Amino acid sequence: MNSKTKLTGRVIFRGDPGYEAARKNWDPHTNRFPKVFVFAQRTQDVANAIKWARENHVPIRARSGRHALETNLSQVNGGIVIDVSEMKKIKLNKKNGTVIVETGNRVGRIANTLAAQGFIAPFGDSPTVGIGGITLGGGIGPLQRTIGLISDNLIELEMVDANGKVIVANKKQNADLLWASRGGGGGNFGIYTRYKFKVRRAPAKATVFKISWPWNQFEKVLKAWQQWAPSVDTRLGSELNIGPKKGGNVMMEGLFLGSKTEAIRLLKPLTSVGTPTESIIRLLPYTEAVKFLLPPDPVLTQRFSNQFSSGFGKRPFPDKAIKVMRHFLEKAEANSTAGFFFLNWGGAVSRVSPKATAFFWRKAKFYVEWNTSWIKPSDAARNIALTRNTRRKLQPFIVGSYINVPDQGIENSGPVYYGANFPRLRRVKAKYDPQNVFRNPQSIPPA
The missing domain is CATH 3.30.465.10 (Uridine Diphospho-n-acetylenolpyruvylglucosamine Reductase; domain 3)
Incomplete structure (x- = not known):
């Protein structure tokens, strides 16, 4: 490589010690073989890397948390990865x-x-x-x-x-x-x-909650959640996870910026559904509440590869949509990280106009994503197809898609991500x- 600009920062070329560790992402199926990694220490290292890449006609990828969920986003074969993860002030x-x-x-x-x-x-x-x-x-x-x-x-x-x-x-x-x-x-x-x-x-304290149900109660829990979550007190954030039929369960967790007594009252429409197998509702110092909701999620030891897709629901899923979900959850790999994930919308999100920022999908009732997971590369194609076919079948019930949970099966994706x-x-x-x-x-x- 002969260019005017020198690479600065911590530079690792293919073949150098440390290359394999640099190459691994949270999702193994996004790993690629770049020509070089530059771990920038300051802004100038980033500028030098961009200039070097252009002088050498090398494709550029930026990376920070290694959590890209689709291929060729934070790494590309033969390219330069400008990794900013060591800039931490x-x-x-x-x-x-x-x-x-x-x-x-x-x-x-x-x-x-x-x-x-x-x-x-x-x-x-x-x-x-x-x-x-x-x-x-x-x-x-x-x-x-x-x-x-x-x-x-x-x-x-x-x-x-x-x-x-x-x-x-x-x-x-x-x-x-x-x-x-x-x-x-x-x-x-x-x-x-x-x-x-x-x-x-x-606040000095906040209430966290985590409630689980057996898998076979997912339909009634989901229906109750979709009626309740979008209009509950806006100080309450709730995530609903539904795992695969084989080895999975239903789990709702989140936090309420208020008292435990009030949280118990607000959660009643859900805690009274089905037969919860676990129910944690705890008032914690705010520092502990954050730790409760962010358990360790190491990047380099993830075994499962994934295919995700996402969208926004304007109204509760009708039975037709729930049937599509059921089919997906019955076909997803057993005991894997596959499943459906819902997050309640509204409040401060919907008070911003869709055109006031680039983020367009403000008027939904909930966000939804789903993913298949696999370990053996030979299982990839089947799982990717399952995620994408599920998107096709759910299309009448969702709008848009979230750019941070991308799906390269979406054609003409611009208006889908950005409305x-x-x-x-x-x-x-x-x-x-x-x-x-x-x-x-x-x-x-x-x-």
Whole structure:
């Protein structure tokens, strides 16, 4: 490689010690064989890596938490992976209620660090997801009905563009890039290095809950949940998981930013359904509540590969849709991480207009995703087909799809991920990356 620019940071070429460890993602079926990994230590390392890649005509991928759920998003064969996971500064300004975080931070690290200082930082269902990816795609989770999506709290960012130039975007400068970065997905406009969020004080205590039922009660639990969850008190965030018929169960967990007595009353419509096998409802110091909801989720020891798909429900699933789910859950691999996942919507999420940020799907009642899981590569094709056929059958009952839980089986995916915001996102793309340097299988094409 002969280029004017030198790679800086921690650089690992194919064949170097450490290459195999660098190559492994949370989902094994997304692992690829890049030419080189650059573990950036500062913004300049990112700029140098982008310039080097362009001088050598090498495809670029950005990576922070290694949680990409589809292939060729955070790695590509023969490409350069600009990994920002070692850029981990966190700077909280208590007086202004803001925090500046570098893009290599994982969600759990930020949530726990801020909780210890008495502040709420949003999170999803895994502590090891990178703040970079989750923010840019929207950022959903059990706190969203109280404080909005993670991206709704984003007020400023730093990004390196295709020329290696550092750009700052906020309400006053490059406001169109800030708009696009609040739900327009990572890997489209440049490589982000820093985010500034508004944060708010945490309550001293919060109530967490975890309730389980036998698998065969999933239909009545789901029906009760879909009637209850979208309109329950907006301080309550609830996730419902339904595992495979063989070896799986039904589990609802989440948190309520309020007292245990009130939580028990609000949860009654669900706790009184079927015969729960486990019921935990606990008032905890806020710091402990965060730990309860973010149990360890190590990246490098995951055995299951997955195929995900996602969408938004505007009304409760009718029996026809539940029948499709049942078929899926009966066919999914036994004792695997496959299943359906629901998250209640509304509250602060729906108070933002669909066009105010790039994240369009504001008016739903709930979010839904499903995934098949497998260990043996020979089982991949069958499982991927099961997920995608299920999407086809559920199509009448859902709208859109969540860019952070992508499915490359979706054709003409732009309007599916971004709704009516897709044309504007293409214009922003044309302004900041006119030559389409940052691209992947479903990236936004320039207008």
